[in-house]
Amino acid sequence: MSLRINDTIPDLTVETDQGTMTLHEFVGDDWAVLFSHPKDFTPVCTTEFGAVAQLADEWKKRGTKVLGISVDGVEDHKKWKRDIETASGANPGFPIVADEDMALSKAFDMLPAEAYLPDGRTPNDTATVRAVFIVGPDKKLKLSMTYPMNVGRNFAEVLRALDGLQTAAGHGVATPANWNVGDDVIIPATVSDEDAKAKFGDFTTVLPYLRKTSLKGD
Numbered sequence: 001m002s003l004r005i006n007d008t009i010p011d012l013t014v015e016t017d018q019g020t021m022t023l024h025e026f027v028g029d030d031w032a033v034l035f036s037h038p039k040d041f042t043p044v045c046t047t048e049f050g051a052v053a054q055l056a057d058e059w060k061k062r063g064t065k066v067l068g069i070s071v072d073g074v075e076d077h078k079k080w081k082r083d084i085e086t087a088s089g090a091n092p093g094f095p096i097v098a099d100e101d102m103a104l105s106k107a108f109d110m111l112p113a114e115a116y117l118p119d120g121r122t123p124n125d126t127a128t129v130r131a132v133f134i135v136g137p138d139k140k141l142k143l144s145m146t147y148p149m150n151v152g153r154n155f156a157e158v159l160r161a162l163d164g165l166q167t168a169a170g171h172g173v174a175t176p177a178n179w180n181v182g183d184d185v186i187i188p189a190t191v192s193d194e195d196a197k198a199k200f201g202d203f204t205t206v207l208p209y210l211r212k213t214s215l216k217g218d
Contacts, residue, residue, distance in 0.1 A: 002109045008139050010107045016095035017077040024139050034133040036069035040080040044152050050088025051155045058159055068096035105129050132158055171215055184212040
């Protein structure tokens with residue numbers, strides 16, 4: 001069964017390089033970003049883990065926890081983190097799940113149920129384990145992105161999307177294309193003009209179903 005937007009994520013118990021935890025326990029009352037990789041000690045993934053480590057202050061500012069996922073083991077994760085820090089100059093202080101049984105990868109529909117790890121496997125054997133999931137404090141999936149192995153993820157876009165999700169949840173609005181914090185937002189079509197005026201003050205009607213307003217103070 002595919003995990004869809006607004007589904008509650010499974011409360012799996014996972015092993016990480018920082019100990020055993022459940023996914024719901026990890027998320028707690030915060031937002032969370034889960035990002036997965038097909039194998040440790042691979043070039044593109046190493047740059048991505050470094051990019052996430054460099055953004056530690058940005059995640060903290062947004063009340064967001066970060067959880068890496070790979071189907072390699074805990075000891076490999078610990079060794080790989082030294083390479084990540086060497087390459088990026090930043091300490092990857094977030095935990096990495098050792099998804100050796102692929103339970104998490106399969107539960108999040110990143111791998112088919114019949115997938116297994118062959119002896120001498122290469123990253124191609126787990127190529128579809130290449131995704132980003134943003135989870136809300138309610139433990140529900142808010143956003144997912146999937147990338148091929150040869151294209152590094154843009155974590156500035158992950159931050160932008162996280163900002164959009166948090167803004168939408170906090171203010172009852174939507175965000176337009178290419179939105180960034182401080183830009184005008186969209187008033188949902190379900191909100192009447194009268195209620196929009198009461199809640200947001202002035203707004204601009206571009207089309208009968210497209211109304212924009214600014215969030216004062218943001």
